Amino acid sequence: MSTQRPRRAAITGIGVIAPNGLRADAYWKSVKEGLGVLDRITREGCDHLPLRVAGEVRAFDAADLIEERFLVQTDRFSHFAMAATVLALDDAGLGSGDPAEPYDIGVVTAAGSGGGEFGQRELQKLWGQGSRFVGPYQSIAWFYAASTGQISIRGGFKGPCGVVASDEAGGLDAIAHAARGVRRGTGALLVGAAEAPLAPYSMVCQLGYPELSTVEEPDRAYRPFTAGACGFVPAEGGAMLVVEDENRARDRGAAVRAMVAGHSATFTGASRWERSREGLAHAIRGALDEAGCAPEEIDVVFADALGVPEADRAEALAIADALGAHGTRVPVTAPKTGMGRAYCGAPVLDTAAAVLAMEHGQVPPTPNVFDICHDLDLVMSRARPAELHTALVLSRGLMGSNAALVVRRGGDSAR
Numbered sequence: 001m002s003t004q005r006p007r008r009a010a011i012t013g014i015g016v017i018a019p020n021g022l023r024a025d026a027y028w029k030s031v032k033e034g035l036g037v038l039d040r041i042t043r044e045g046c047d048h049l050p051l052r053v054a055g056e057v058r059a060f061d062a063a064d065l066i067e068e069r070f071l072v073q074t075d076r077f078s079h080f081a082m083a084a085t086v087l088a089l090d091d092a093g094l095g096s097g098d099p100a101e102p103y104d105i106g107v108v109t110a111a112g113s114g115g116g117e118f119g120q121r122e123l124q125k126l127w128g129q130g131s132r133f134v135g136p137y138q139s140i141a142w143f144y145a146a147s148t149g150q151i152s153i154r155g156g157f158k159g160p161c162g163v164v165a166s167d168e169a170g171g172l173d174a175i176a177h178a179a180r181g182v183r184r185g186t187g188a189l190l191v192g193a194a195e196a197p198l199a200p201y202s203m204v205c206q207l208g209y210p211e212l213s214t215v216e217e218p219d220r221a222y223r224p225f226t227a228g229a230c231g232f233v234p235a236e237g238g239a240m241l242v243v244e245d246e247n248r249a250r251d252r253g254a255a256v257r258a259m260v261a262g263h264s265a266t267f268t269g270a271s272r273w274e275r276s277r278e279g280l281a282h283a284i285r286g287a288l289d290e291a292g293c294a295p296e297e298i299d300v301v302f303a304d305a306l307g308v309p310e311a312d313r314a315e316a317l318a319i320a321d322a323l324g325a326h327g328t329r330v331p332v333t334a335p336k337t338g339m340g341r342a343y344c345g346a347p348v349l350d351t352a353a354a355v356l357a358m359e360h361g362q363v364p365p366t367p368n369v370f371d372i373c374h375d376l377d378l379v380m381s382r383a384r385p386a387e388l389h390t391a392l393v394l395s396r397g398l399m400g401s402n403a404a405l406v407v408r409r410g411g412d413s414a415r
Contacts, residue, residue: 009179009260010410012249013092013242014352015084017194019055019235019339023087027349028356032383034365036338038218038233045200050214051207053221054198055235055340066154073137074150075115076236080194080345081147082154084240088190089155092242093254099156104187106159107152108178109240110170110344111144111193112397116202118142123201151190159186167397169265171238171347172405176263178243187248193344194238206234209398211308222337224305225312225372232307235336238345239352255410258355261390262291262406269400273306277314277321279402280304280394284322287404293390295323298330298406300363300386302350302393303378305334306341315394316374331363331386333379338367347395351407354391358409361385 014024020037021027030037041054062071062079065086071079089095099105119142125133140146145163152161160181164174171193178191197206206212213231215221222233249256264286268279288295304315320327335353336346357363363384372378393405 007183008246009182009243010246010249010256011241011258011260011355012244012254012256013088013094014257014355015087015091015240016349016352017057017060017080017084018237018349019057022060024091024352024356027352031335031353031364032360032362034338034367034382036219036367038221038338038340040218041198043198046203049200049203051203051212052214052216053218053233055233056198057237070150070154073141074146075118075141075196077111077115077194077196078147078150080196080236080238081109081192081240082151084192084194084238085151085190088240088242094242101187102156102158104159105157106181106186106189107148107157107161108164108174108189108191109148109193110164110174111147112167112170112195112343113197113202114144115142115146117196117199120199120201147194157190159189166265166401167399168343168346169395169397169401169403171344172263172393172395172403173265175241175243175260175348175351175405179260179263182243182245188242188244190240191243192238192240192348195343195345196236197234197343198236211306211398213307219368222307222340223369224307224334224337225316225374225376225378226369227373229307229309229312233340235340235342237342239348241348241352257410258358259408259410261408262287262289262293263404264290265401265403267400268402270398273308273311273314276311276396276402277318280315280318280396280404281321283402283404284318284392287406291406293406295326297390298323298326298392299388300354300357300391301330301332302354302391303332303334304394304396305336306396312374316376320375328375329377331379331384332376333363334366335364337369347393350393351405354393354407358388358391361388
């Protein structure tokens with residue numbers, strides 16, 4: 001008879017670089033208070049673009065956490081990811097020195113756009129000065145996989161590494177990939193996503209999205225589930241998590257902040273948002289099934305909240321389809337309305353918020369939303385005290401990917 005303990009995926013570290021907070025504690029304070037930080041874009045070269053409002057990460061100096069030799073060869077999106085990794089490792093009690101077992105730690109990230117700021121700078125050199133002036137790091141810095149590689153190299157992590165490319169839903173898919181890696185035998189994985197889509201080059205590429213909000217008033221630009229919903233506002237930043245074997249974490253005395261309990265993903269295409277209803281509902285059911293969780297056990301839902309009327313309606317109906325009568329009673333929230341959608345980084349930030357919400361017993365509010373037109377118990381205006389054991393996090397990509405993730409409070413791993 002085997003005495004081997006089952007391997008379960010625990011979240012032991014959270015690192016956040018977001019428009020509304022650098023580090024997890026600052027992020028949670030802003031999220032809990034419903035702080036809105038959307039503002040007019042201040043980045044140079046963006047004045048002439050129709051996109052006026054975004055969630056910028058300000059007062060961030062990557063050199064505070066990352067060595068210069070890594071900064072010169074990487075884009076801002078990788079700076080966010082590397083800095084968030086340092087914070088997540090510290091939070092998990094692993095530090096940032098050479099790992100004792102380098103082959104037992106891997107890295108998985110998701111990214112949607114890569115290094116637009118670095119790429120724009122080098123392209124301007126190419127066409128303005130000539131090819132001899134283009135730096136050698138252009139070949140790697142723009143690539144969407146750059147963050148995984150740089151985190152691995154900097155930390156000396158030689159376990160399984162990878163990049164998930166499934167649009168915005170990739171943030172949740174990456175967490176699931178890491179959790180399955182732990183269950184297959186890897187000791188720990190650094191997982192998450194960070195984006196930096198606010199360089200002029202990147203923003204021009206986004207202008208083709210009909211879902212993008214071009215409203216100029218920050219407090220009216222991103223209001224999902226309302227009659228005035230007019231699209232979403234982009235943001236930069238993201239989060240990294242340490243996901244490791246629960247037994248390994250407890251053996252080294254680490255605090256288990258949450259458990260990755262279940263995940264599922266679907267693809268319904270990008271032609272019509274109405275189709276995401278069935279796909280998202282199927283993903284929710286799959287995540288609940290993997291978690292061994294009944295619909296009534298879900299204590300809070302972190303919504304995708306795209307801000308497009310058809311998409312919002314599809315999400316509200318998907319929640320009802322998958323959770324039944326509980327779908328209209330369970331508290332729903334979307335903290336991202338106060339800081340914008342950081343593409344692949346958005347659902348990882350939501351996962352971090354879900355873990356923090358369960359720890360603090362507070363459902364955070366949905367900033368800038370005061371009156372909804374869907375049958376949801378959307379938490380608005382102020383945080384709501386609640387006993388939270390299990391959270392459902394939802395995400396959809398603009399190209400048709402849907403994902404759902406179930407996380408449980410750290411002390412509830414045996415539920």
